[in-house]
Amino acid sequence: MISGNLEKRHKIARAFRVLCATVTWASIAVLAVLLAHVSFEGFRWLDLGFLTSFPSRFPEQAGIKSALMGTLWLISFTALFSVPVGVAAAIYLEEYAEDSRVSRFIEVNIANLAGVPSIVYGILGLVIFVRFFALGRSVVAGSLTMSLLILPVIIITAREAIRAVPGSIRQAAFALGTTRWQVVRAHVLPSALPGIMTGVILALSRAIGETAPLVMIGALTYVAFVPEGPMDAFTALPIQIFNWASRPQQEFHQLAAAAIVVLLTVMLLMNAIAVIIRHRTERTR
Amino acid sequence: MGQGPSHSGAADSLLKKRKFRLKEEAIKTILFLCAILSVVTTISIIVVLGKETFPFFQDVPILDFLFGTEWTPLLVPRSFGVLPLVSGTLLIVVGAALIAIPIGLASGIYLAEYASDRVRSVVKPILEILVGIPTVVYGYFAISFVTPLLRVVFPSTNIFNAASASIVVSIMVLPMVASLCDDAIRAVPSSLRQGAYALGATSFEVTTRVVVPASLSGVVASFVLAISRAIGETMAVTLAAGATPNMTLNPLESIQTMTAYIVQVSLGDTPAGSVEYQTIFAVATLLFVITLSMNVIAHRVLRRFREVYE
Amino acid sequence: MNTDVMPEEVHDAMTFEKPILEAENVTIRYVDQPAVRDVSLSIAANKITAIIGPSGCGKSTLLRAFNRMNDFIPEANMSGHILYLGEDLYSKNTDPVEVRRRIGMVFQKPNPFPKSISRNVSWGPSINGYAGESSERVEKSLRKAALWDEVKDRLNDSATGLSGGQQQRLCIARALAMEPEIILMDEPCSALDPVSTSRIEDLMLELKEHYTIVIVTHNMQQAARVSDYTAFLENGNLIEYGETDQVFTRPAQKRTEEYVTGRFG
Numbered sequence: 001m002i003s004g005n006l007e008k009r010h011k012i013a014r015a016f017r018v019l020c021a022t023v024t025w026a027s028i029a030v031l032a033v034l035l036a037h038v039s040f041e042g043f044r045w046l047d048l049g050f051l052t053s054f055p056s057r058f059p060e061q062a063g064i065k066s067a068l069m070g071t072l073w074l075i076s077f078t079a080l081f082s083v084p085v086g087v088a089a090a091i092y093l094e095e096y097a098e099d100s101r102v103s104r105f106i107e108v109n110i111a112n113l114a115g116v117p118s119i120v121y122g123i124l125g126l127v128i129f130v131r132f133f134a135l136g137r138s139v140v141a142g143s144l145t146m147s148l149l150i151l152p153v154i155i156i157t158a159r160e161a162i163r164a165v166p167g168s169i170r171q172a173a174f175a176l177g178t179t180r181w182q183v184v185r186a187h188v189l190p191s192a193l194p195g196i197m198t199g200v201i202l203a204l205s206r207a208i209g210e211t212a213p214l215v216m217i218g219a220l221t222y223v224a225f226v227p228e229g230p231m232d233a234f235t236a237l238p239i240q241i242f243n244w245a246s247r248p249q250q251e252f253h254q255l256a257a258a259a260i261v262v263l264l265t266v267m268l269l270m271n272a273i274a275v276i277i278r279h280r281t282e283r284t285r
Numbered sequence: 286m287g288q289g290p291s292h293s294g295a296a297d298s299l300l301k302k303r304k305f306r307l308k309e310e311a312i313k314t315i316l317f318l319c320a321i322l323s324v325v326t327t328i329s330i331i332v333v334l335g336k337e338t339f340p341f342f343q344d345v346p347i348l349d350f351l352f353g354t355e356w357t358p359l360l361v362p363r364s365f366g367v368l369p370l371v372s373g374t375l376l377i378v379v380g381a382a383l384i385a386i387p388i389g390l391a392s393g394i395y396l397a398e399y400a401s402d403r404v405r406s407v408v409k410p411i412l413e414i415l416v417g418i419p420t421v422v423y424g425y426f427a428i429s430f431v432t433p434l435l436r437v438v439f440p441s442t443n444i445f446n447a448a449s450a451s452i453v454v455s456i457m458v459l460p461m462v463a464s465l466c467d468d469a470i471r472a473v474p475s476s477l478r479q480g481a482y483a484l485g486a487t488s489f490e491v492t493t494r495v496v497v498p499a500s501l502s503g504v505v506a507s508f509v510l511a512i513s514r515a516i517g518e519t520m521a522v523t524l525a526a527g528a529t530p531n532m533t534l535n536p537l538e539s540i541q542t543m544t545a546y547i548v549q550v551s552l553g554d555t556p557a558g559s560v561e562y563q564t565i566f567a568v569a570t571l572l573f574v575i576t577l578s579m580n581v582i583a584h585r586v587l588r589r590f591r592e593v594y595e
Numbered sequence: 596m597n598t599d600v601m602p603e604e605v606h607d608a609m610t611f612e613k614p615i616l617e618a619e620n621v622t623i624r625y626v627d628q629p630a631v632r633d634v635s636l637s638i639a640a641n642k643i644t645a646i647i648g649p650s651g652c653g654k655s656t657l658l659r660a661f662n663r664m665n666d667f668i669p670e671a672n673m674s675g676h677i678l679y680l681g682e683d684l685y686s687k688n689t690d691p692v693e694v695r696r697r698i699g700m701v702f703q704k705p706n707p708f709p710k711s712i713s714r715n716v717s718w719g720p721s722i723n724g725y726a727g728e729s730s731e732r733v734e735k736s737l738r739k740a741a742l743w744d745e746v747k748d749r750l751n752d753s754a755t756g757l758s759g760g761q762q763q764r765l766c767i768a769r770a771l772a773m774e775p776e777i778i779l780m781d782e783p784c785s786a787l788d789p790v791s792t793s794r795i796e797d798l799m800l801e802l803k804e805h806y807t808i809v810i811v812t813h814n815m816q817q818a819a820r821v822s823d824y825t826a827f828l829e830n831g832n833l834i835e836y837g838e839t840d841q842v843f844t845r846p847a848q849k850r851t852e853e854y855v856t857g858r859f860g
């Protein structure tokens with residue numbers, strides 16, 4: 001199928017290979033430069049005071065206490081809402097759904113929901129949770145919005161984890177005269193748990209960084225207090241970053257950089273936990 | 286010769302043992318409700334968007350909206366032609382695609398075909414982490430790094446400009462494209478590769494003429510998903526591209542995307558029910574329709590790809 | 596369909612005074628393709644019945660019909676009746692969970708739960724609310740399955756650490772712990788070495804006293820050694836069913852003779 005000068009063809013092959021490698025490493029280098037830039041910019045502001053102060057008009061006094069605590073509240077409630085519902089949906093689709101047309105429909109629907117821009121979820125949250133259910137701009141409203149946003153991710157990864165549980169285990173359990181829920185609870189869920197946890201952590205780490213939906217539901221108001229209950233107003237780390245980054249002054253950009261370092265550290269830690277869980281289970285299998 | 290069962294008499298019948306397992310049924314119902322929540326979410330999105338979009342189109346003819354070239358909903362004289370927002374979005378997306386698609390594909394090829402297992406086992410998780418970097422962070426990269434750099438190279442560059450946003454959006458979707466291309470290319474059975482090598486092809490020929498074509502639907506799907514993500518991208522373009530609905534092809538000028546417009550209005554104090562308020566729903570509907578169609582296309586393409594190899 | 600060969604002559608159905616299982620005109624299809632065709636046979640209590648036949652002839656499908664394991668294969672549908680002590684296993688009022696409590700199963704590949712050895716045995720009874728000391732039940736079941744001496748010091752170790760033969764005996768112990776009436780075994784020895792195989796064969800002969808065993812096997816010697824009755828299936832049809840001695844030494848059907856003497860196909 002191919003003719004011509006072999007020497008030249010080998011040269012092309014080598015060049016192509018070098019090109020692909022260069023491009024890959026160059027883009028990784030670009031990202032490394034960007035990350036180095038943000039750390040460098042933010043480093044000066046990163047101290048205990050930054051973590052324990054409220055935002056302020058004066059850069060020297062500004063901190064991320066309310067944002068950090070707000071993110072903590074937000075993520076805890078998001079996990080509380082989305083994990084049980086997402087795992088339950090995955091169990092239904094993998095273990096219970098009999099009518100394949102219905103489950104196929106739900107499946108396509110979930111796949112499409114995963115691609116809906118996050119700002120649309122923000123509008124949904126604003127109209128449904130903030131206004132219709134009159135939850136206001138509270139932690140609960142934010143968490144519910146976030147939950148809808150990450151549910152598709154949780155469902156999809158949990159389904160994969162459940163599907164990876166060998167069918168022979170289910171068969172063995174059923175052959176003992178047990179019901180489906182007994183089989184799921186005692187065998188399927190424990191075996192799928194590491195995979196589910198990994199997916200949940202990755203989904204939550206996505207929720208930590210999501211900004212647009214929170215902007216939409218109005219979390220961008222000035223909040224210089226720590227929420228004390230789920231119905232309190234809140235701000236969050238990415239919101240604080242957006243706020244600082246959209247100001248013209250250089251100092252605020254550096255504050256944004258410092259907050260980004262904190263945000264990325266939190267996300268990196270969560271990812272590391274997910275990787276460790278995955279690694280552990282791969283080894284014990 | 287047959288004997289009765291050795292223990293437990295035949296008297297206790299199997300037939301009447303069918304209990305209505307209340308707990309089982311209740312659990313099944315709860316699980317089903319959780320699964321159906323996704324459908325409810327979709328319906329809610331459609332209802333929420335439609336409820337404000339319909340009255341909007343009673344005030345503003347839909348054709349004026351779709352094909353008008355002036356977007357000044359917040360100023361008098363008002364004009365509701367969405368094309369400037371669409372063109373702003375397109376400028377970002379095309380720029381991002383031009384950068385991210387070739388580089389992403391090349392990286393995917395490198396990871397799948399050339400990289401050693403060790404390199405791959407390091408790079409792949411890094412990509413997965415990079416996919417998770419929040420978009421607001423890319424917005425910061427744009428205004429604090431890329432824009433100043435651009436202004437050094439092209440002094441005429443506006444503080445807010447499409448190019449900077451486009452570049453960071455491309456960096457943002459790049460890991461996703463690379464990772465998905467890698468998956469698609471690795472799914473090509475190695476027998477196909479060996480067949481081509483056995484014909485005396487070089488690695489370049491095998492890759493470009495056999496392997497990539499065989500994985501084309503997966504590769505294309507990754508492109509479509511990346512584009513769809515770039516269209517829905519909000520924070521980076523809000524921070525970096527500006528708020529000037531502007532029909533221009535010059536990437537160094539300030540523009541406004543559909544998403545950035547929605548953020549701009551939601552940051553202001555727009556009374557619910559006013560026409561300004563309704564515009565964000567009209568724009569969001571357009572955004573939703575566009576991204577939904579792209580995702581449907583991507584999944585169609587992907588499904589074909591699965592059928593080939595499974 | 597050209598594969599639709601009927602047996603040359605309809606065999607004389609074995610009849611038992613009080614069969615524990617009776618299949619009546621059972622046909623099982625996967626989507627439209629029949630895997631078991633109009634099979635009628637009865638299984639004698641406290642005996643070992645072997646089902647033999649070439650690969651793909653429907654042995655597993657038929658066996659799984661006896662405890663409704665085919666319920667989990669959406670493509671499978673069945674017509675005809677299967678009676679357990681005269682009661683229809685597939686009637687609308689029958690609880691398949693209850694069916695499987697009474698009719699246990701051991702699978703071709705050992706499939707212990709990834710849990711401790713003792714939990715493997717005790718899980719079924721405990722989930723079904725069986726009374727009595729769980730550790731006693733574990734010991735009794737493991738003893739019956741001739742595994743106790745090998746594992747008594749490591750009951751809390753993971754079952755996946757056992758050898759293949761030990762795992763299979765653990766699966767048998769697990770089934771025994773439920774005190775079923777019938778144990779269905781689908782090629783229980785196919786993954787095992789000759790020593791483990793003969794241990795399991797001995798075990799079956801012991802278990803026969805209290806249980807009814809139906810075993811699918813590819814191993815003619817095994818069928819001849821352990822079973823009291825043998826059914827020969829081919830292409831979904833029941834070709835011959837009779838006492839094992841007779842099936843192996845004086846088969847009524849030519850196909851049976853060809854198969855059991857290895858001159859098959």
Ligand SMILES: Nc1ncnc2c1ncn2[C@@H]1O[C@H](COP(=O)(O)OP(=O)(O)OP(=O)(O)O)[C@@H](O)[C@H]1O
Binds near residue numbers: 649652656
């Ligand atoms: N889940 C299924 N879907 C469709 N067809 C199936 C399915 N399971 C089995 N079959 C078909 O039904 C027929 C009988 O299968 P079965 O597993 O009962 O055979 P078998 O006698 O147990 O064979 P072996 O000795 O190889 O285990 C075969 O032709 C098989 O291809």
Ligand SMILES: [Mg+2]
Binds near residue numbers: 654656781
């Ligand atoms: Mg079989």
